[in-house]
Amino acid sequence: MVAIIGVGHSKFGNRRDVSIPELAWEAIKPALDTANIEQKDIDFFVIGTAGVWSSEAAVAPLIAEYAKLEPAGSMRVEAACATGSAAIRVGYTAIKSGEADVVLILGIEKMQESTNPIVIELIGRFGNFFWEFENFGLTFPAYYALYATAYMAKYNASEEDFARVAVKNHFYGARNPYAQFQKEITIEQALNSPYISWPFKLFDCSPITDGASAVIMVSDDKVKEWKIDERVFILSQGVGTGTANLSKRDNFTSLKSAVYAAEIAYRKAGIDIDNPCKYLDGANVHDCFTSAEIIAYEDLRFAKRGEGVELIREEQTYIGGKIPVNVDGGLKAKGHPIGATGVSQAVEAYKQLLNKAEKGRQIDVVNGKYLTHNIGGTGHYAYVTIYGLER
Amino acid sequence: MEFEKAIEKNIEEFGFPVIIDEKSGALQWVDLREMNIRYLVSIENIMPFFEGLREGKLLATRCRDCGEIFFPPQKDCPTCKDSNMEWIELAKEGVLETLTVVFVRPPSFSNYDPYTVAIAKLDDGVRITAWLKGDPKKVKPGQRVKVEISKRKEGYLMYELIPIEG
Numbered sequence A: 001m002v003a004i005i006g007v008g009h010s011k012f013g014n015r016r017d018v019s020i021p022e023l024a025w026e027a028i029k030p031a032l033d034t035a036n037i038e039q040k041d042i043d044f045f046v047i048g049t050a051g052v053w054s055s056e057a058a059v060a061p062l063i064a065e066y067a068k069l070e071p072a073g074s075m076r077v078e079a080a081c082a083t084g085s086a087a088i089r090v091g092y093t094a095i096k097s098g099e100a101d102v103v104l105i106l107g108i109e110k111m112q113e114s115t116n117p118i119v120i121e122l123i124g125r126f127g128n129f130f131w132e133f134e135n136f137g138l139t140f141p142a143y144y145a146l147y148a149t150a151y152m153a154k155y156n157a158s159e160e161d162f163a164r165v166a167v168k169n170h171f172y173g174a175r176n177p178y179a180q181f182q183k184e185i186t187i188e189q190a191l192n193s194p195y196i197s198w199p200f201k202l203f204d205c206s207p208i209t210d211g212a213s214a215v216i217m218v219s220d221d222k223v224k225e226w227k228i229d230e231r232v233f234i235l236s237q238g239v240g241t242g243t244a245n246l247s248k249r250d251n252f253t254s255l256k257s258a259v260y261a262a263e264i265a266y267r268k269a270g271i272d273i274d275n276p277c278k279y280l281d282g283a284n285v286h287d288c289f290t291s292a293e294i295i296a297y298e299d300l301r302f303a304k305r306g307e308g309v310e311l312i313r314e315e316q317t318y319i320g321g322k323i324p325v326n327v328d329g330g331l332k333a334k335g336h337p338i339g340a341t342g343v344s345q346a347v348e349a350y351k352q353l354l355n356k357a358e359k360g361r362q363i364d365v366v367n368g369k370y371l372t373h374n375i376g377g378t379g380h381y382a383y384v385t386i387y388g389l390e391r
Numbered sequence B: 001m002e003f004e005k006a007i008e009k010n011i012e013e014f015g016f017p018v019i020i021d022e023k024s025g026a027l028q029w030v031d032l033r034e035m036n037i038r039y040l041v042s043i044e045n046i047m048p049f050f051e052g053l054r055e056g057k058l059l060a061t062r063c064r065d066c067g068e069i070f071f072p073p074q075k076d077c078p079t080c081k082d083s084n085m086e087w088i089e090l091a092k093e094g095v096l097e098t099l100t101v102v103f104v105r106p107p108s109f110s111n112y113d114p115y116t117v118a119i120a121k122l123d124d125g126v127r128i129t130a131w132l133k134g135d136p137k138k139v140k141p142g143q144r145v146k147v148e149i150s151k152r153k154e155g156y157l158m159y160e161l162i163p164i165e166g
């Protein structure tokens, strides 16, 4: 068993007020404090950062120097937008294997060290470079819009349905002091925003964000030795990979990598794959774009194929519904600092399960299980993780 | 350009290449070590693909042992673990599966008007991603399309999808 015993989270948004290591420290310090440990207790640390838009390349040593983590072992990992979950994966497996007992995971991204056009240029290259980007100029919204169009056509969903996801996630972003956007929006506002990549408009897209998040993970032996009460366990994790080119996939209404990862995660956690909502109190899913949240409902089996859109129409993913989803604002309103997102989801799982979420966005903890779904690239990397209060 | 001028002015006035960020009001050092990156991508082993375009054909590789067609073309068959490939021409028609119109473009595509990117499943079962020519409002997934080899703005060849009327 691997447990999370401490968490830290910076404010997400435009963080040009701090440098990369200063931003990292905003997440590391509260993580050390809540875990009640010192740097010397950490025997391994993992830095998740995609970082092509920011100045520093040797990020792990930079942060080791600033936060006094050396000489403990470390590495930097990258799995596009699932970088944070990949960092958790490394720490999780290091502890499970017995190679480490106390691990710090930091996800960090400072996207706003570059201008918006440069970031748009760079993210477009997270598909297949030659056959998609170089020749046809795909952007990140464009990749996901290809899925949105196919979903709309197959299941009669509308741009208004997608807007409902934005409205929900902004509703909860408004209740999360760490979110980039802390303002509620209306369906009309979302529908009247300019097109980015049809059918996506501005409010269908997650923003360009700076942010850092951190967790302290330990072995069960340490939980017992240190007599830690405030902790959540990682019950299971499923990981999947998709093709580089979209054209090598056989449909555009589901992410095969996510379906694969979910099946593994459910099976390992003993969750009935046909009715996961019965076991889970809530979830964070990868809503880099609004339609992606709806497709995630189906890939995770919160709804049958084609019925994910009904969940949002009926407000079943608000608190009090069938399963609350992204009640921290999601990538959409909380922001999406690439490397920090997966770790931020873990922070959210910890806060929700331990009843530490802010007023107006705390779910009811009944089953003591929470799911996170983090997708990298255009479905290239999928990480589904189940967290629980009990071993 | 205004950005560059502001930096020059600030070097003169304050002695450093700094600016104040409009949104946060925070002081920023502007990196002067600008770099242009241009990659060299090897196409040595898929040269027939480009020769095919010159003859007006969209080519793929097919494994002579197991028959799998590869597009994008691959030099090696990972199933048979050999490289016994032949070049074949792909079907010229197919069905549109999805599309998007890219309004906010990467700076390196700023010389183009908003363009439509589409994925079609050709009649031989191979899917291709390409630009779709014509009014995107007039097409929907399920539309029959044909493949056309065309010349792009920069003067070199590419392949496009074109809706088949009626």
Ligand SMILES: [Zn+2]
Residues within 6 Å of the ligand: B063, B064, B065, B066, B067, B068, B077, B078, B079, B080, B081
């Ligand atoms: Zn073969």
